[in-house]
Amino acid sequence: MKNIVSSLLALSLMFSVLGQKQNMDEKLLWKLKRVGETVISSDKKSVIYTVRTYDIDSNNGQTQIFIQSLSGGEAKKLTNVKGGIGNVMLIPNSDMIGYMHKGNLWQMKPDGSNATKISDFSESPSNVKFSPDGKKLLFSYTKMIDKSTKDIYPEYEKADVKIIDDLMYRHWDSWKDGSYSHPAITDFSGANSGKEFTDLLGNDPYDVPMKPFGGSEDLIWGAGGKSVIFQCKKEVGKEYAMSTNSDLFEYNLETKKTMNLTEPNKGYDNHPAYNPQGTILAWQAMKRDGYESDKSDIILMDKANDLQVNLTQNWDETVSSFIWSEDGKKIFFIAVQNATQHIYEIVLPKKLAPVQASEIRKITSGQFNYNSMVQAGAFLIAGRQDMNHATELFKVDIKTGKATQLTHLNDAVYANINMSQVERRMVKTSDGKDMLTWVIYPPNFDKTKKYPTLLYCQGGPQSAVSQFYSFRWNFQLMAAKGYIIVAPNRRGLPGFGTEWNEAISQDWGGQAIQDYLSAIDALAKEPFVDENRLGAIGASYGGYSVYMLAGVHENRFKSLISHCGLYNLESWYGVTEELFFANFDIGGPYWLTPAPASYEKFSPHKFAHKWNTPILVIHGGKDFRVPENQGMEAFSVAQLKGLKSRFLYFPNEGHWVLSPQNGLIWHNEFFKWLNETL
Numbered sequence: 281m282k283n284i285v286s287s288l289l290a291l292s293l294m295f296s297v298l299g300q301k302q303n304m305d306e307k308l309l310w311k312l313k314r315v316g317e318t319v320i321s322s323d324k325k326s327v328i329y330t331v332r333t334y335d336i337d338s339n340n341g342q343t344q345i346f347i348q349s350l351s352g353g354e355a356k357k358l359t360n361v362k363g364g365i366g367n368v369m370l371i372p373n374s375d376m377i378g379y380m381h382k383g384n385l386w387q388m389k390p391d392g393s394n395a396t397k398i399s400d401f402s403e404s405p406s407n408v409k410f411s412p413d414g415k416k417l418l419f420s421y422t423k424m425i426d427k428s429t430k431d432i433y434p435e436y437e438k439a440d441v442k443i444i445d446d447l448m449y450r451h452w453d454s455w456k457d458g459s460y461s462h463p464a465i466t467d468f469s470g471a472n473s474g475k476e477f478t479d480l481l482g483n484d485p486y487d488v489p490m491k492p493f494g495g496s497e498d499l500i501w502g503a504g505g506k507s508v509i510f511q512c513k514k515e516v517g518k519e520y521a522m523s524t525n526s527d528l529f530e531y532n533l534e535t536k537k538t539m540n541l542t543e544p545n546k547g548y549d550n551h552p553a554y555n556p557q558g559t560i561l562a563w564q565a566m567k568r569d570g571y572e573s574d575k576s577d578i579i580l581m582d583k584a585n586d587l588q589v590n591l592t593q594n595w596d597e598t599v600s601s602f603i604w605s606e607d608g609k610k611i612f613f614i615a616v617q618n619a620t621q622h623i624y625e626i627v628l629p630k631k632l633a634p635v636q637a638s639e640i641r642k643i644t645s646g647q648f649n650y651n652s653m654v655q656a657g658a659f660l661i662a663g664r665q666d667m668n669h670a671t672e673l674f675k676v677d678i679k680t681g682k683a684t685q686l687t688h689l690n691d692a693v694y695a696n697i698n699m700s701q702v703e704r705r706m707v708k709t710s711d712g713k714d715m716l717t718w719v720i721y722p723p724n725f726d727k728t729k730k731y732p733t734l735l736y737c738q739g740g741p742q743s744a745v746s747q748f749y750s751f752r753w754n755f756q757l758m759a760a761k762g763y764i765i766v767a768p769n770r771r772g773l774p775g776f777g778t779e780w781n782e783a784i785s786q787d788w789g790g791q792a793i794q795d796y797l798s799a800i801d802a803l804a805k806e807p808f809v810d811e812n813r814l815g816a817i818g819a820s821y822g823g824y825s826v827y828m829l830a831g832v833h834e835n836r837f838k839s840l841i842s843h844c845g846l847y848n849l850e851s852w853y854g855v856t857e858e859l860f861f862a863n864f865d866i867g868g869p870y871w872l873t874p875a876p877a878s879y880e881k882f883s884p885h886k887f888a889h890k891w892n893t894p895i896l897v898i899h900g901g902k903d904f905r906v907p908e909n910q911g912m913e914a915f916s917v918a919q920l921k922g923l924k925s926r927f928l929y930f931p932n933e934g935h936w937v938l939s940p941q942n943g944l945i946w947h948n949e950f951f952k953w954l955n956e957t958l
Contacts, residue, residue, distance in 0.1 A: 509552045653676075
């Protein structure tokens with residue numbers, strides 16, 4: 281009997297343990313599936329999308345294509361291949377699905393059968409698009425234009441040297457090698473398509489799409505397939521480094537001539553899109569040259585009537601992206617407002633004119649971020665995420681805003697982990713403003729306990745602290761480790777009007793830093809926050825903020841972590857590449873007379889004599905926006921002052937950490953440091 285009782289107790293205990301939910305951990309985070317491109321099927325009954333997964337052992341990722349009925353049910357996997365796959369599209373005049381694989385265009389039936397290669401490109405293409413009649417292909421490819429060192433000195437085969445005569449010799453994470461991304465068109469005639477093509481830029485030293493973030497949305501067919509429209513910044517060298525003045529150009533297939541459509545505007549012009557009727561061109565634009573975070577508006581152009589209007593000029597927020605409705609009578613757009621990102625609708629007036637804010641209808645609501653959308657009749661198929669969930673696709677009723685989940689990529693994972701609680705809290709700033717602050721609590725939060733607490737400092741500096749789900753700065757993971765996270769929407773963030781958004785420029789170390797201190801001071805008063813175990817963490821401008829706080833926090837923090845932060849604004853100005861950013865946000869070069877005030881008032885190295893807190897410094901060797909010398913300088917100061925400090929250096933990572941094994945080490949060292957210091 282004793283043996284039977286013991287066995288029953290053991291069995292009961294086993295099932296109890298098996299039934300317990302776990303907290304999110306680093307490896308589980310990398311196992312989550314990630315939704316990518318989204319296309320509506322030709323019959324409007326299904327959504328076709330890509331899913332990317334990562335394998336830690338091989339240190340690599342793989343993408344496959346899936347299809348999901350809009351009426352629900354299980355998704356079907358359409359591909360099972362190795363190697364790069366993407367650029368999903370519909371093949372015109374058929375029910376076939378197209379995609380790029382192994383440098384060529386393939387097609388398959390909607391059930392995934394009959395996969396066939398239908399091109400033979402002589403150059404490796406990207407951003408491939410069919411013309412409306414299906415007879416031509418538009419794409420971009422890499423073309424060598426400038427001479428390389430090996431071209432100049434072919435006899436020195438083993439030499440490794442760069443000869444540089446102008447600025448912009450490197451950008452974000454890549455050295456200039458003499459190659460450019462060019463737009464091209466080719467006839468589509470089956471398996472031999474792509475061997476011969478027309479380069480729309482010839483030997484001009486410009487990039488289309490623009491580097492590093494431009495994509496297929498900036499390279500489109502014009503009305504009726506009679507032209508091609510693309511974004512380009514026709515500057516080189518120092519002028520390129522100092523300006524954001526990109527324009528939209530139209531290449532006429534018949535005349536072979538190119539026209540600048542947006543020459544009067546001096547800021548960014550991008551994301552062109554014709555209405556379905558081909559009569560009105562829309563795009564996004566920023567007014568000011570050099571200001572990369574200027575208000576982004578939707579511009580409409582009716583060329584036939586020589587009319588151009590700024591549709592959203594009366595709306596005090598910035599547009600993230602937009603699409604035309606299927607009937608061309610509306611525009612749907614995504615924007616951040618009050619720390620969440622949602623979908624909005626504009627019904628176009630009969631006569632083109634700017635709309636009033638009251639005429640913009642918010643379709644979706646809730647504590648979520650919507651980050652992509654395509655239309656399928658009465659619904660929008662949209663990617664949605666929040667601080668506890670990676671992106672899944674939802675079917676959104678355009679009239680009611682009701683959202684129904686379509687994909688369930690990570691349901692099994694989330695069903696077995698404890699969720700953190702996310703709270704919206706208003707905090708009074710030092711100048712009496714109300715600041716929305718996210719507070720993320722550990723799973724199974726117990727208000728009778730005291731928790732170590734992390735102040736999260738956002739980068740950008742004008743990037744929203746919304747309901748995003750990051751695979752590195754993941755609040756769910758941090759909370760699962762037992763930390764409370766405080767994430768303020770400090771000065772400089774979009775979603776609270778243009779005045780709030782612009783307040784940070786040339787005031788990096790001013791009110792925004794005080795906003796951070798207001799947020800952590802407010803939470804430190806709570807009985808469940810251990811005020812003796814506070815930390816500050818952040819990347820990019822957030823990393824700068826950590827360095828700045830290190831000199832002004834007056835013993836609030838016990839531990840600091842700065843990733844790719846700006847430490848010395850003078851030396852940073854001399855090594856960064858996009859100088860328009862430094863000129864606008866810092867005020868210009870340090871050698872001006874008088875010098876911009878930022879260098880003296882807001883450079884963290886000016887406050888290094890006050891540093892007294894343990895600090896983990898993280899940097900990538902290929903981060904050319906905030907080069908590695910910034911992290912090295914900060915680490916040297918900490919070491920020479922005798923502070924507990926560590927330098928985590930990734931030679932082959934840029935401004936972000938992208939490979940799985942490096943990402944796991946990043947998280948391991950991140951939490952190891954907090955365990956040691958908090």
